[in-house]
Amino acid sequence: MEGSESAAADDDATVSLLDYGAGNVQSVCNAIETLGFRVVTVQRPADILAAKRLVFPGVGAFGSCVAALRELGYLEPLRQYLMDDRPFFGICLGMQTLFEGSEESPGVQGLGVLPGSVARFPRSLGLAVPHMGWSGVAPLLRHPWPLAEAPPRFYFVHSFRVPMPPGGHAPWALACSEYGERFVCAVRRGRCVATQFHPEKSGEAGLGLLAAWLRGGGPEATLAAEPAGVVAPPPPAKRVIACLDVRANDQGDLVVTKGDQYDVRQAGQVRNHGKPVALAERYYRE
Structure with missing residues (x-):
């Protein structure tokens, strides 16, 4: 990430990242750069209005996020950028702040570019909160750009959600997911797109979604969106957590082997199942 550059130095391959200091945004930068774009971070309020494309990966609490945006002088330029219908992609809390408020922080006003408030998953559902893992997504509009017509599962981690x-249906409600109940997981208002899930952590599906938004070609064709009908999202997927035991072999190379609680040697050599980076990449893609 080229944090020392001003977001005002935009060109056709540049994406401005709104990082207000609340958490790690490196995975978002990596995803964007993998798609062939250059990331510059917003350094001052004027950079927001100068951006050609703006990505806002919000993390943390609603009230703290809004307070940080206000303290940095970003709140009003961001609201103006959104009201001007400029290309915007919000992620997780970056989607929630588009609404008028949240149960998480009573009395704190959001950006208010979308109607309604964010609410906690009801305790009556009897489910573990936060909702964490891979869940299915169902389009609510007939032309769900930048989502695919039949999008796969994406990765979620959140305790608050946008109620249906x-x-x-609503003109801004792009897609829904389900965790005990249906909730809105993606929104669109003109060229403003935002998701509750994390595309940067959702493998090829997430990269495809980001690529569609970054390369454009959809908003004008989808302004007259129509309800797609009620379609049940696929149920949450079982989580498979890969554990790679890594150690050095006799030649000093890092290899993936099998545990340290028993003999890791086979025919006198450290058992070698492959290179850690190559296997991690394979796991990510599969």
Whole structure:
């Protein structure tokens, strides 16, 4: 990430990142750079209005996020950027702040570019909170750009959600997911797109979504969006956690082997199942 550069130095391959200091944004930068784009971080309020594309990966609490944006002088430029219908992608809390408020921080006003408030998953559902893992997504609009018509599962981690709008549809509600109940997991208002899930942590599906948004070609064709009908999202997927035991072999190379609680040698050599980076990349892609 080229944090020393001003986001005002935008060109056609540059994406401005709004990092207000709340958490690690490196995975977002890595995903964008993997797609062939250059990331510059917002350094001052004027950089927001100068951006060609703005990505906002919010993390943490709603109230703390809004307070940080206000203290940095970012809140009003960001609201103006959104009201001007400029290309924007919000992630997780970056989606929630688009609404008027949140149960998480009573009395704190959000950006208010979308109607309604964010609410906690009801305790009556009897489910573990936060909702964490891979869950299915179902489009709510007939032309769900930048989502695919039949999007796969994406990675979620959140305790608060945007409730379904009355009647199950609204012009801004792009897609829904389900965790005990249905909730809105992706929104779109003109060229503003945001997701509750993390595309940067969702493998090829997430990269495909980011690529569609970064390369454009969709907003004008989808302004007259229509409800897609009620489609049940696929259920959450079982989580498979890969554990790679890594150690050095006799030649000093790092290799993936099998545990340290028993003999890791086979025919006199350290058992070698492959290179850690190559196997981690394979796991990510599969």
